Amino acid sequence: MESLNNLMMGFGVFFTPYNIFVAVIGIFLGTIVGVLPGLGGANGVAILIPVTFMMPPTSAIILLACIYWGALFGGVITSILFNIPGEPWSVATCFDGYPMAKKGKAPQALTAAFSSHFIGAVFATVALTFLAPLIAEIALRFGPPETFSIMMLTFSAFVALGGKSPIKTLIAIFLGFAMAAVGIDIVSGKLRLTFGTTELMGGFHFIVAVIGLFGIGEILITVEEGLKMDSLPVKMSLRAMLETWKELPRYWKTLLRGAIIGCWMGFKPGGATPASFMSYGFAKQFSKDSEKFGTGIMEGVVAPEVAAHAAGVSAMVPMITLGIPGSPTAAVMLGGLMIWGLQPGPMLFKEHPEFVWGLIASIWASNAIGVIIVLAFVPLFAAILRVPFGILMPSIVFICAIGAYAVNTRMIDIWYMIIFGFVGYTFKKLDYPIAPMVLALVLGDMAETAMRQALIMGQGSPLIFFRPPFALPIMILAFIIFFWPTVSRWKQKAVKKRCKI
Amino acid sequence: MRKADVITALIILIIGIFVVYDGVRLGVIGWGASGPMSGLYPFLLGMGLIIGSLVVMGRVFISRKSMSDKPFIQKGGLRHVLYVAVPAALMVALTEFIGLYVAAGLYLALYMKWIGKHRWITVLAVSILLPLISYFVFDKYFLIPLPKGRLSGLLGF
Numbered sequence: 001m002e003s004l005n006n007l008m009m010g011f012g013v014f015f016t017p018y019n020i021f022v023a024v025i026g027i028f029l030g031t032i033v034g035v036l037p038g039l040g041g042a043n044g045v046a047i048l049i050p051v052t053f054m055m056p057p058t059s060a061i062i063l064l065a066c067i068y069w070g071a072l073f074g075g076v077i078t079s080i081l082f083n084i085p086g087e088p089w090s091v092a093t094c095f096d097g098y099p100m101a102k103k104g105k106a107p108q109a110l111t112a113a114f115s116s117h118f119i120g121a122v123f124a125t126v127a128l129t130f131l132a133p134l135i136a137e138i139a140l141r142f143g144p145p146e147t148f149s150i151m152m153l154t155f156s157a158f159v160a161l162g163g164k165s166p167i168k169t170l171i172a173i174f175l176g177f178a179m180a181a182v183g184i185d186i187v188s189g190k191l192r193l194t195f196g197t198t199e200l201m202g203g204f205h206f207i208v209a210v211i212g213l214f215g216i217g218e219i220l221i222t223v224e225e226g227l228k229m230d231s232l233p234v235k236m237s238l239r240a241m242l243e244t245w246k247e248l249p250r251y252w253k254t255l256l257r258g259a260i261i262g263c264w265m266g267f268k269p270g271g272a273t274p275a276s277f278m279s280y281g282f283a284k285q286f287s288k289d290s291e292k293f294g295t296g297i298m299e300g301v302v303a304p305e306v307a308a309h310a311a312g313v314s315a316m317v318p319m320i321t322l323g324i325p326g327s328p329t330a331a332v333m334l335g336g337l338m339i340w341g342l343q344p345g346p347m348l349f350k351e352h353p354e355f356v357w358g359l360i361a362s363i364w365a366s367n368a369i370g371v372i373i374v375l376a377f378v379p380l381f382a383a384i385l386r387v388p389f390g391i392l393m394p395s396i397v398f399i400c401a402i403g404a405y406a407v408n409t410r411m412i413d414i415w416y417m418i419i420f421g422f423v424g425y426t427f428k429k430l431d432y433p434i435a436p437m438v439l440a441l442v443l444g445d446m447a448e449t450a451m452r453q454a455l456i457m458g459q460g461s462p463l464i465f466f467r468p469p470f471a472l473p474i475m476i477l478a479f480i481i482f483f484w485p486t487v488s489r490w491k492q493k494a495v496k497k498r499c500k501i
Numbered sequence: 502m503r504k505a506d507v508i509t510a511l512i513i514l515i516i517g518i519f520v521v522y523d524g525v526r527l528g529v530i531g532w533g534a535s536g537p538m539s540g541l542y543p544f545l546l547g548m549g550l551i552i553g554s555l556v557v558m559g560r561v562f563i564s565r566k567s568m569s570d571k572p573f574i575q576k577g578g579l580r581h582v583l584y585v586a587v588p589a590a591l592m593v594a595l596t597e598f599i600g601l602y603v604a605a606g607l608y609l610a611l612y613m614k615w616i617g618k619h620r621w622i623t624v625l626a627v628s629i630l631l632p633l634i635s636y637f638v639f640d641k642y643f644l645i646p647l648p649k650g651r652l653s654g655l656l657g658f
Contacts (some may be wrong), residue, residue, distance in 0.1 A: 171550060178520050178547070223582060391623070394612040395609065395627070398608070405601065409648075422586070429505070
């Protein structure tokens with residue numbers, strides 16, 4: 001009940017003309033960002049953080065969150081009309097979305113995808129509204145050892161879920177932490193890893209890293225592959241939309257299953273991509289016409305989309321309650337919170353309820369607004385990708401450079417951006433995952449402080465990281481998740497051996 | 502691909518050694534005034550990097566056949582990558598002298614004309630309008646001063 005009252009207050013915070021205006025702008029920019037190659041959600045949010053410095057924090061987070069939703073919508077447009085998944089979690093959408101568009105059913109596919117987005121978002125927001133305060137209540141009792149154990153859980157989930165090579169994921173995480181450590185040691189005030197240079201004293205800003213790794217790196221990959229943008233024709237009509245909405249309730253089981261999978265997986269970092277694949281796989285398994293999957297049927301679009309968007313929203317739960325982001329985009333937003341002077345974590349609910357509930361209310365409202373906007377302007381967004389690459393590409397590089405410079409107004413940051421671009425390009429080719437590296441860079445200071453404070457509490461004994469009642473089970477869970485892929489691989493091998501005999 | 506994998510791992514190994522070295526300089530074992538010595542954390546990270554990169558290299562050498570022998574860069578791909586990377590780096594270098602707006606205008610014009618092969622009218626319109634719009638959006642509206650290099654005194658903004 002208290003949650004409902006708070007939510008009402010949140011709607012009061014959200015429904016001002018300025019915030020609604022900000023939300024609409026955010027959805028528009030986000031969709032554009034999601035459609036363009038080289039500019040994903042994380043990147044769009046990163047470039048716009050300097051712009052939010054002069055906004056009130058609630059409006060600022062609404063803008064960034066809306067860019068996130070918009071980017072999710074944009075990814076749908078490219079995967080259905082262009083067969084190019086803008087984000088990894090849109091890959092499953094291509095399976096049936098593109099064949100559907102080929103059959104001339106692009107409006108139906110888009111309407112189904114956006115509507116399932118909305119359903120996923122609503123489902124996850126309900127969970128967020130009622131679960132988040134509970135988690136925050138528990139998290140209030142967390143000390144440094146517990147914070148550290150949550151970090152361990154986060155990163156072991158990355159090792160288990162993301163990437164092809166666990167060891168490369170580990171390297172990426174360590175690199176991120178090492179980059180975060182460059183500069184002044186927060187505890188002792190000593191200079192670290194600067195090797196006597198003034199350039200390194202300021203450290204690496206995560207926004208610059210995000211823009212370089214995701215933006216420039218992505219562009220380099222795109223030009224090398226010589227991507228051709230061929231859009232299928234699309235003409236939205238009200239009749240097609242109504243037709244789709246009439247058909248959607250038939251897939252209520254798929255929608256419900258996808259939303260639950262999305263909420264559950266999105267809670268863990270890097271969860272949106274496996275969630276979308278899982279939801280697609282389950283839908284295929286349980287569906288009456290499972291052999292039609294992949295040929296362009298609506299159920300195949302609905303299943304991954306509802307899960308991906310539910311996961312996108314539920315990634316916000318650990319971000320606002322524990323201060324641990326569930327996705328790279330959420331990580332960039334979390335960095336924004338810190339820049340605005342808000343300490344992410346359970347205290348946020350107590351100290352800035354208007355901020356938290358305003359944000360939660362905005363998720364409800366902006367997803368509804370977003371569906372209407374994208375449905376109305378799909379042809380416009382698709383037209384952006386038809387702008388010749390020779391114009392698009394240098395413009396994106398220019399915008400990235402502005403974003404990288406604007407964070408700290410340092411010239412060296414634009415150079416870092418270019419270097420990070422090469423790193424991102426190389427890493428992508430060699431299967432080093434970028435997302436956990438960014439997460440480690442954002443969380444580096446927090447992880448180190450937690451580790452050192454915990455060691456002080458335990459007077460040097462690492463046993464403090466395993467203290468009951470909270471740290472111990474979380475740590476055990478982290479270890480199980482970490483070693484799960486190895487164990488299951490052994491099992492498979494053992495089974496295979498037995499079969500041979 | 503294998504060569505690139507080994508080279509990348511080598512670079513990571515070197516970074517790891519640097520990080521460990523600096524950690525040792527700050528002190529790893531012991532108990533300072535503010536808890537553990539400030540070198541402990543970098544030391545652990547650096548060790549992680551060193552071990553990780555060694556494992557990656559070792560795996561490349563052990564499993565010779567399973568690694569794909571696909572080249573790191575496709576034929577002809579390198580040219581396209583350099584077409585993007587070199588002008589972009591030039592733009593950044595120029596920014597130090599003539600500011601981001603002018604440098605970006607030149608960069609846009611060069612790329613659109615040389616690689617995009619667009620008509621002059623399009624080239625001029627985009628390369629003048631885009632920096633101009635961003636000037637008004639960032640410098641005037643959001644009050645974020647972007648670098649103007651040596652031109653700031655000359656042109657009076």
